Amino acid sequence: MNKAIRAAALVAALPWNSAAADPAAASLRAELDALKADYEARIQALEARLARQEEQLRAQQDEAREAPAQRVAAVAPATAGTRAFSNANAFNPQISLILDGRMASFDRDPEDYRLPGFALGGEAGLFEEGMSIGHTELSVSANIDHLFFGRFTAAMAEEDGETEVEVEEAFFETLGLGKGFTIRGGRFFSAVGYLNQQHEHAWDFADAPLVYAGLWGNKYLDDGVRLSWVAPTSMLVELGAEVFAGARFPAGGERDSGVGARVLFANFGGDWGASHSWQTGLSHYAADVEARAAGGHGHGGEGGEETPTFTGDSDAWGANLVYKWAPRGNYRQRNFKLQAEYFAVDEDGDLVVAGSDPLEFSSLDGDQQGFYLQGVYQFQPQWRLGLRYDRLWSDNHGSDPEVLAEADLLAEGGDPERWSAMFEWLPSEFSRLRLQYNRDDSYRSRDHQWFLQYTHSLGAHGAHRF
Amino acid sequence: MMRVQWQRLWSKWMVAALAMVALPAAAELRVFACEPEWAALAAALGGDRVSVDTATTAAQDPHYVQARPGLIALVRRADLLVCTGADLEAGWLPLLLRKSGNSAIQPGRPGHFLAAEQVRLLAVPERLDRALGDIHAAGNPHLALDPRRLLSVAERLAERMAAIDPEHAAAYRERLAGFRNRWQAAISRWEAQAAPLRGRRVAVHHPTFTYLEAWLGLERVAMLEPRPGVPPSSGHLAELLEKLRAEPVDLILHASHENARPAGWLAGKIGVPALALPASPGGSPGVGTLESWMDALVADLLHAIGAEG
Structure with missing residues (x-):
């Protein structure tokens, strides 16, 4: 029809004299032209339809030639979507299950493990000696509707002969609030560090870096809200803030009525050519700590358990850097990943040994810091090698050094240090076998640790973070 | 006075920020x-x-x-x-x-x-x-x-x-x-040019070229990966070698981003060409557009079987 109008317009624009000479003929010609144009358009549409049908027919014939195992069920060509399911199960969320287990060997008794100068909280500590299953992780996620995405992750682990289920994640997230904003609410891993936002099964080593064990209880998660914003720039600039209830280590053992912990973070990243990518982040964490059990081991006092608890302010600064390389950006064959994180914590408050009689207490001016640096090289599609170095320092003071000693907050003349090496075989994208060795100088004499670990993933193929 | 200046500065910043967005x-x-x-x-x-x-x-x-x-x-x-x-x-x-x-x-x-x-x-x-x-x-x-x-x-x-x-x-x-x-x-x-390709037997590294095979009438008889996404093992390649000796193929295909070694090894053993094809435009010089990419795919295939125009 467009063409008809255009033809009519063309005729109307003809020089006046010819139209004036014979207006009837001109209008007749215009009508004729319009008719011709109209037919042309119709014929073109018909031709296009015919071509499409031919294409479908050819596609069907080609499919018939395909090997039987790959033959397509004879369904009508998809129109807007894929196949027409009338199955309520098609809306089931993505479910993935991580199976994780290991064999661990230590020279020293893992029950005696300590990190002098640091409070072991959360899940920090060594694995069980011998064969044991680690975290069995069940994750369910889906778009809730056009506005929200949701995920639930439960980690099941056995502790002291009892199976414990921990809700690691239960959050919703906005889907494109627009202008680069995203809000997440519920329980989730804080963006305080790079490794902290990865699930344990995505870690490159079997255990957490010492700085995560010493400062975050292996990983920091809590109930709260996050607001983040991605700037409209060619380089990634992401700014965000989180507020948490502050109920979990290292914020405290008791729930604050309001906000117990706050995190600010900024991430920057980009590419250098096709082969190199980088990301760097800065973060700040502040918490009002309320009766946090400090020190992993309680002393059996005469009148019952004695547990050092800390109440005060905690401030932490973090910096991280990740660099990845793959020849021409093709990660399939070979790639290398360099990763480093640094944290420094400053704590001011009071240590009280709960359950002691008479009550023992001390002031605490704590200064703890540490970093790890690791490199992982995938030299063939199924094989990876990794090396990691861990180092911690602490400088904690208080009015009563004995109380600090009881809380494991004295360095005892040596700062923890550890070297780790790992070797992985990945038969497919969904399975992994890992052998890891740690030369651990965390505590007094050296410990040689060996882990043989499997991590398998069942179900939905999850996307992995950078 | 101070306040007015501050407000001015602030509004300037806001304008700049809005312009950026x-x-x-x-x-x-x-x-x-x-x-x-x-x-x-x-x-x-x-x-x-x-x-x-x-x-x-x-x-x-x-x-x-x-x-x-x-x-x-x-x-x-x-x-x-x-x-x-x-x-x-x-x-x-x-x-x-x-x-x-x-x-x-x-x-x-x-x-x-x-x-x-x-x-x-x-x-x-x-x-x-x-x-x-x-x-x-x-x-x-x-x-x-x-x-x-x-x-x-x-x-x-x-x-x-x-x-x-x-x-x-x-x-x-x-x-x-x-x-x-x-x-x-x-x-x-392309269809006219590729007529000599119809019915040719090929082995592929990964099912990357399923649509190309179907369109040009190439017959895929073997895959180097034992399963899609799993790299070829030496055992699987040895089995393939036996199979391909019994039922020869004309070509071994792999995408240029895929590992060339298994295809090269097998091709050398059975004496047929191994051909790396760009799975997307821009894979090799001069094939940046869709048309030049398809041109190159057809030409490379014809060249490999020795049937170029």
Whole structure:
């Protein structure tokens, strides 16, 4: 029809004299032209339809030639979507299950493990000696509707002969609030560090870096809200803030009525050519700590358990850097990943040994810091090698050094240090076998640790973070 | 006095900040393409009305792309996302979408365009089991290697661009008409040229060329990967060698981003050519456009079997 109008317009624009000479003929010609144009358009549409049908027919014939195992069920060509399911199960969320287990060997008794100068909280500590299953992780996620995405992750682990289920994640997230904003609410891993936002099964080593064990209880998660914003720039600039209830280590053992912990973070990243990518982040964490059990081991006092608890302010600064390389950006064959994180914590408050009689207490001016640096090289599609170095320092003071000693907050003349090496075989994208060795100088004499670990993933193929 | 100055400064900053946010939206249509074939198609249909960024190059295996910070920044600013779908990008695209905070390109929005949803896919598995390898439930995703399917995608993509940028709808349709004419002529040319390829027997590294095989009538008799996505083991290659000695093939194909060694080894043993083909435009010099890419695919295949015009 467009063409008809255009033809009519063309005729109307003809020089006046010819139209004036014979207006009837001109209008007749215009009508004729319009008719011709109209037919042309119709014929073109018909031709296009015919071509499409031919294409479908050819596609069907080609499919018939395909090997039987790959033959397509004879369904009508998809129109807007894929196949027409009338199955309520098609809306089931993505479910993935991580199976994780290991064999661990230590020279020293893992029950005696300590990190002098640091409070072991959360899940920090060594694995069980011998064969044991680690975290069995069940994750369910889906778009809730056009506005929200949701995920639930439960980690099941056995502790002291009892199976414990921990809700690691239960959050919703906005889907494109627009202008680069995203809000997440519920329980989730804080963006305080790079490794902290990865699930344990995505870690490159079997255990957490010492700085995560010493400062975050292996990983920091809590109930709260996050607001983040991605700037409209060619380089990634992401700014965000989180507020948490502050109920979990290292914020405290008791729930604050309001906000117990706050995190600010900024991430920057980009590419250098096709082969190199980088990301760097800065973060700040502040918490009002309320009766946090400090020190992993309680002393059996005469009148019952004695547990050092800390109440005060905690401030932490973090910096991280990740660099990845793959020849021409093709990660399939070979790639290398360099990763480093640094944290420094400053704590001011009071240590009280709960359950002691008479009550023992001390002031605490704590200064703890540490970093790890690791490199992982995938030299063939199924094989990876990794090396990691861990180092911690602490400088904690208080009015009563004995109380600090009881809380494991004295360095005892040596700062923890550890070297780790790992070797992985990945038969497919969904399975992994890992052998890891740690030369651990965390505590007094050296410990040689060996882990043989499997991590398998069942179900939905999850996307992995950078 | 101080206060007035402060207010002035503040309003200046606000204007600058607003300009930064508002300006890019007023300019051309920003397209984020997951693979180079869709970038080339979007550029062909959009001309100078669009600016196109590509997540991957032909040198990269699109299954194994990292959700890089640079890609999040690109998705953040995109008006239209053009990807393959069918889970080809399952390992990285969902994360980019969620991290971007960009509402225009989320699934279900007009700015979210998946090629696999526009045409019928081949090799839809009858049984879904990870023991069969990294199979795609919706079917084989490498559909751009069938130029007829690519034309169907082009028709839909031009409509989508017209819907998102209605001001220039006529321009997109016009460019589509031009593309359709050129492409249909090219298909006839390729089909005529490729006649000697019909019925040739090939072994492939990975099911990357399923659509090309179906279109040109190549017969795939073996796959080097024991299962899709699992690299060939020496045991599997030894078995293949026996099999291919008994039933010879004319060619061994692999994508240029795939490991060339297994194909090269096997080809050397049985004395047939191993051929690396670019799975996307831009894989080798001079094949940057869709047409030159297809030209090169057909020419390379003909050259390899010694039947060039």
